[in-house]
Amino acid sequence: MLRSFYGGIHPDDGKAMSRNIKIEILPAPEQVVIPMSLHVGTPCEPIVKVGDNVLLGQKIGDSKNTISAPIHASVSGTVKAVEPRLHPNGRMVMSVVIDSDGKDSFHADVAPQKEKCQSDQRAIVDIIREAGIVGMGGAAFPTHFKISSGLGKTETMIINGAECEPYITADHRIMLESPEEILSGIRYLLKAMDLNRAILAVESNKKDAVRLLREKLGEDKDIEIKVLRTRYPQGSEKQLIQSVTGRQVPPGGLPADVGYAVFNVYTAWSVNRAIEQGIPAIDRVVTVSGPGVTEPKNLRVRIGTPVSKLIEAAGGLRDNAEKIMMGGPMMGIPLFDTDVPIIKGTNAIVALTGDENRSVEAPKCIRCGRCVSVCPMNLLPIYMYLYERNDDIRSLEKLNVTDCIECGSCTYICPGRLHLVQSFRNAKAKLNAQKAKTGQA
Amino acid sequence: MDQAHKLKVSPSPHIRYLEDTRSIMLDVIIALVPSLAVSTYIFGFRALVLTAITIGCCVFFEWGYRKLLKKSNDIGDLSAVVTGLLLAFCLPVTTPLWIAAVGAFFSIVVVKQLFGGIGKNFMNPALAGRAFLFSWPVVMSTWVAPLSYKSFFSLKTADAVTTATPLSSLHMSQLPEGTTLMQSFFGQVGGSLGEVSAFALILGGIYLLVRRVISPRIPLSYLLTVAVITFIFPRGNDNLQWMLWNLCSGGLLLGAIFMATDYSTSPVTKKGQIIFGIGCGLLTVFIRYFGAYPEGVTYSILIMNACVWLIDRATYPRRFGASGKPKKESKSDG
Numbered sequence: 001m002l003r004s005f006y007g008g009i010h011p012d013d014g015k016a017m018s019r020n021i022k023i024e025i026l027p028a029p030e031q032v033v034i035p036m037s038l039h040v041g042t043p044c045e046p047i048v049k050v051g052d053n054v055l056l057g058q059k060i061g062d063s064k065n066t067i068s069a070p071i072h073a074s075v076s077g078t079v080k081a082v083e084p085r086l087h088p089n090g091r092m093v094m095s096v097v098i099d100s101d102g103k104d105s106f107h108a109d110v111a112p113q114k115e116k117c118q119s120d121q122r123a124i125v126d127i128i129r130e131a132g133i134v135g136m137g138g139a140a141f142p143t144h145f146k147i148s149s150g151l152g153k154t155e156t157m158i159i160n161g162a163e164c165e166p167y168i169t170a171d172h173r174i175m176l177e178s179p180e181e182i183l184s185g186i187r188y189l190l191k192a193m194d195l196n197r198a199i200l201a202v203e204s205n206k207k208d209a210v211r212l213l214r215e216k217l218g219e220d221k222d223i224e225i226k227v228l229r230t231r232y233p234q235g236s237e238k239q240l241i242q243s244v245t246g247r248q249v250p251p252g253g254l255p256a257d258v259g260y261a262v263f264n265v266y267t268a269w270s271v272n273r274a275i276e277q278g279i280p281a282i283d284r285v286v287t288v289s290g291p292g293v294t295e296p297k298n299l300r301v302r303i304g305t306p307v308s309k310l311i312e313a314a315g316g317l318r319d320n321a322e323k324i325m326m327g328g329p330m331m332g333i334p335l336f337d338t339d340v341p342i343i344k345g346t347n348a349i350v351a352l353t354g355d356e357n358r359s360v361e362a363p364k365c366i367r368c369g370r371c372v373s374v375c376p377m378n379l380l381p382i383y384m385y386l387y388e389r390n391d392d393i394r395s396l397e398k399l400n401v402t403d404c405i406e407c408g409s410c411t412y413i414c415p416g417r418l419h420l421v422q423s424f425r426n427a428k429a430k431l432n433a434q435k436a437k438t439g440q441a
Numbered sequence: 442m443d444q445a446h447k448l449k450v451s452p453s454p455h456i457r458y459l460e461d462t463r464s465i466m467l468d469v470i471i472a473l474v475p476s477l478a479v480s481t482y483i484f485g486f487r488a489l490v491l492t493a494i495t496i497g498c499c500v501f502f503e504w505g506y507r508k509l510l511k512k513s514n515d516i517g518d519l520s521a522v523v524t525g526l527l528l529a530f531c532l533p534v535t536t537p538l539w540i541a542a543v544g545a546f547f548s549i550v551v552v553k554q555l556f557g558g559i560g561k562n563f564m565n566p567a568l569a570g571r572a573f574l575f576s577w578p579v580v581m582s583t584w585v586a587p588l589s590y591k592s593f594f595s596l597k598t599a600d601a602v603t604t605a606t607p608l609s610s611l612h613m614s615q616l617p618e619g620t621t622l623m624q625s626f627f628g629q630v631g632g633s634l635g636e637v638s639a640f641a642l643i644l645g646g647i648y649l650l651v652r653r654v655i656s657p658r659i660p661l662s663y664l665l666t667v668a669v670i671t672f673i674f675p676r677g678n679d680n681l682q683w684m685l686w687n688l689c690s691g692g693l694l695l696g697a698i699f700m701a702t703d704y705s706t707s708p709v710t711k712k713g714q715i716i717f718g719i720g721c722g723l724l725t726v727f728i729r730y731f732g733a734y735p736e737g738v739t740y741s742i743l744i745m746n747a748c749v750w751l752i753d754r755a756t757y758p759r760r761f762g763a764s765g766k767p768k769k770e771s772k773s774d775g
Contacts, residue, residue, distance in 0.1 A: 006761070011456060166456065238761070248762035322449045329455040336450045350455075358457040362513040366462050366520075366560040369709035373656075378758040382709055400760055408454030415461045416560070422452045 005239040007374040008231040009409045011330070013205065014167045018289045018296040023173050025300045026313050028075045028100050032304030033085050034060065035093040038344040039134040040141045041067035046096050052079045055107035057280055059130075060096050069132045069142040073107075074282040074302035075100035088307075088326045088333055088340045095341075098304070111278045117188070124192040124275070131274035132281045132344075137171070137235065137264030138327055140345035143271070146261060147192050155259040157195055158244055159186055159268055161202040161209070162228060162235030165328025168348040170285040171265050173298045175202070175209035179216045182265055185272030186223055189263055198223045200265070201244050205230040232330060233407040237262050239376050251403055266347075281344055288314040290329070292321025292351030301342055308338040310349050320353040329356070330408045363417040371410035371420060377403045381410040381420050388427040393434050401427045462559070466519035468654045472645035473526050473699065479628045479638040484534040485590035487598070488634050494538050496525030498545035506554045520559050524548055527567035530635020530695060531739070532574070535583050535598040544570040564746045565706045568696075568739050584631035604631040608691040612735035614676035616686060625689045636692045646698035655702040658714040659721075663697040664688065666722025676730075693725065696738035706746040712756040713749075720745045720752075 037043040044061030048054055054073040061071035077100040087093035117124045129144035137160055159182075163171040175182060186198050202210050204227050213225055228234055228243050238249045240262060247258045255262050266285070273279050282303055289296035294315030301310060307326070311317060317324075325332030326346050371381035380399055387395040401424055410420045480488045503521040507514055515521075528548055532541060548570030553562045575581050586604035607617035607630055620630055628638025635642075649655045668684055675683035687693070692700075701707060701721050708717050721741050728737025 009458070011458070250762040251760060253762065323451075323455060324448055325453070325455060329453075331453050332455065334448075334450040334453070334455065336448050338448075352455055356456045357451065358459075358461070359451075360461075362515075364462065364515070364518075364559055366465075366704050367707075367709065368465070368704040372709045372758075373711075377761045379761075380709065380753075380757065383753070399757070403761055406453075412454050412456065413458050413460075415458075415465055417457065417461065419452070421454065425452070 004229040005242040007376045018169045023298045033341045034304040035095045036061045057110040058107040072280045076105045077101040136266035138345045150256040150261040153256040154261045157198040158262045159200040161265040164232045164235040167289040170287045170347045181272045185268030200225045203230045287348040290350035304341045306339045321351045322354045323352045360417045370413045374409040388423045462518040472648045475641035476635045479641045480634040483587045486594045492529040495529040498542045499525035502549040524566045531571035544574045547573040587629045606631045608735045636695045639689045642694040659718040660697045662715045662718025663721045670726045691736045692738040708752045710756040713752040
């Protein structure tokens with residue numbers, strides 16, 4: 001019996017569309033738009049001006065704040081503009097626009113860093129920071145900060161290869177195509193955290209990757225590969241820790257509170273490249289898939305490439321495509337403009353057709369309780385919804401609405417087609433507004 | 442890219458499961474078909490007519506009420522059909538058709554719609570309708586002997602041969618005579634339309650379990666409670682016979698599988714569902730043993746229906762991550 005977490009759902013994963021398609025390199029576009037907010041935390045300040053010549057891998061943005069990660073030029077060329085541009089999150093964000101010269105000439109800083117990190121673990125953390133590596137699974141939390149804040153508290157490292165969202169196969173492909181690099185990256189991360197054991201957790205729908213990784217691992221005991229049940233949201237940090245270890249992260253706490261640190265497989269891969277070749281986070285693998293895409297693909301693209309270029313490379317949209325999202329269909333951000341750039345946390349571009357949302361005119365709760373049984377956080381969505389509708393803030397607090405991870409399982413399963421997650425986002429906002437009000441008084 | 446595509450934007454998640462209210466209700470209807478077939482065979486064509494009347498009236502009242510009050514038209518969700526079916530299943534075959542229509546009105550308008558419609562009613566509409574129809578006690582306790590109709594298609598009720606149900610024997614602390622347990626199990630006994638065949642009901646129950654429309658928590662805890670108590674405290678000297686007769690007789694299986702599991706009127710927490718089932722079981726046996734009327738299923742479920750809110754509140758699930766270490770101050774309190 002494979003281990004799992006509370007509740008969860010098993011949607012049709014649609015991964016067959018792209019799981020066997022090799023990662024293809026998408027040539028750098030003529031122009032990239034690189035927002036100064038590619039991660040969770042303080043946005044970077046641009047350190048280049050209009051007209052500057054920049055080289056591939058040159059740092060173009062940085063911040064003094066610790067919860068941040070520097071940003072690098074993903075093409076070589078000329079800075080065209082430094083101005084607010086549309087970010088995938090829908091807001092205007094200060095961005096550096098670079099016209100590519102088509103040469104992709106590397107900056108002098110891009111050089112192997114391997115010698116530097118032989119002795120000093122701190123050096124690895126610095127390399128990771130300087131390379132601008134963030135949580136590549138989608139959360140985009142600065143990796144160097146995760147390491148330094150977890151130092152001393154962490155006993156075991158968990159590497160997240162679950163990739164539980166439908167359609168996405170970027171992590172799967174990278175595991176299949178560069179297993180050695182991933183294992184090496186995990187070892188660098190272990191060294192950086194002064195640990196000697198990591199668990200690589202992969203969902204059971206990626207058996208080929210598991211086999212390959214085990215083969216490459218051979219007799220080594222420092223990394224253990226665990227196969228998890230294919231169930232959404234297996235790749236959510238709290239759920240992953242529960243599945244792998246049986247322990248639960250306390251409310252409002254961090255994985256470090258129970259002695260774990262979780263990194264994505266793609267983060268491990270990026271760490272390895274930053275150390276062995278000195279290449280910072282200037283590109284990433286993005287799955288372009290979904291029933292609305294003509295020819296699903298896994299593409300290696302530069303950060304800052306407009307989404308429309310990826311869709312073009314995947315043969316364009318089908319006529320019945322209605323919705324495009326950055327990320328998977330469960331938690332992805334819907335896009336209203338396909339000129340927004342790919343950012344560090346973008347693992348997929350998914351296009352859906354009209355019939356997948358199944359929305360109805362008058363959603364009605366029939367009290368079936370399915371939302372309660374699928375909630376991975378052990379919440380009571382049915383009552384949270386009721387209290388949100390009635391503005392009953394105290395009851396919402398009592399039901400721990402803030403614990404909701406917005407995975408969307410309840411909404412997915414709801415036969416009455418209620419907009420549950422949306423309601424809980426409102427509930428959290430109401431709770432915060434109330435707190436701000438009482439704080440002032 | 443080509444701008445022919447107007448993109449839609451809506452909050453995540455962007456996909457939904459196929460199953461909806463209508464398909465769930467359709468599954469319940471399918472699960473009730475075996476019982477309907479058996480009762481038509483046992484009681485004749487009139488059983489089918491009575492069922493058609495209650496279904497027709499339930500759907501009509503639901504449509505009419507919502508039309509009059511300018512609310513969304515919900516009859517497409519098929520829940521009124523399920524209520525109609527279940528109401529008919531609670532009635533003796535000899536029930537005058539107008540009384541069945543009154544029952545449908547009470548179920549749909551008073552119990553369901555006045556409280557806000559599907560999902561909002563706090564009592565099972567069909568059972569409350571049946572309880573209301575006890576205003577005509579003689580009608581509601583006239584039991585026709587199985588397979589006693591002169592002609593299958595006869596709609597007259599005057600010439601029906603009446604009989605005692607196994608439950609009335611049990612109420613007098615005796616095991617039923619003249620009927621075997623096997624006959625009772627397959628439905629050759631007197632009783633309300635839908636309750637006669639334990640076999641057909643169990644078949645429907647298995648279908649609902651396989652389709653995951655219901656969970657086994659409520660039916661099993663309900664039936665096990667009744668089984669255990671009747672086995673430990675039998676009337677007469679054969680524990681096993683007494684227990685089996687109690688399980689197969691009356692509306693117990695119909696209630697446990699189809700009524701107590703009604704979504705609107707049962708708890709949503711796992712623990713709560715088990716408490717609910719045990720409560721129904723205790724009350725059923727209590728009423729059967731000490732009540733004036735032989736059957737206790739209807740009232741025990743209705744009483745437990747009224748407790749659902751309290752049961753849910755008392756069984757809030759444990760907060761994720763709250764055990765083990767001493768509770769930390771959550772971030773949101775800051």
